[in-house]
Amino acid sequence: YMEMDPEEALKRFEQIRREHLGVLEGLDEAGWSRRGTHAEQGPMDVLLYEHHVAGEDVDHMAQIARMVPPG
Numbered sequence: 001y002m003e004m005d006p007e008e009a010l011k012r013f014e015q016i017r018r019e020h021l022g023v024l025e026g027l028d029e030a031g032w033s034r035r036g037t038h039a040e041q042g043p044m045d046v047l048l049y050e051h052h053v054a055g056e057d058v059d060h061m062a063q064i065a066r067m068v069p070p071g
Contacts, residue, residue: 006067013060024050 004012032047041052 006064009064009067013064017057
């Protein structure tokens with residue numbers, strides 16, 4: 001994000017999250033329980049992965065916020 005314009009970074013982040021949520025809205029119970037392997041975190045189901053993503057979102061938003069000049 002540091003090389004991007006803050007407004008463009010936020011728009012990109014929002015667009016990616018909208019698309020991501022669109023996929024999640026279509027999941028049933030079996031979909032949420034589906035398991036896979038995260039490259040860094042190892043085996044996890046979709047629900048656990050989404051908790052992981054939510055935690056990372058806080059970091060991404062903080063990175064974008066640091067790009068905005070004070071005042």
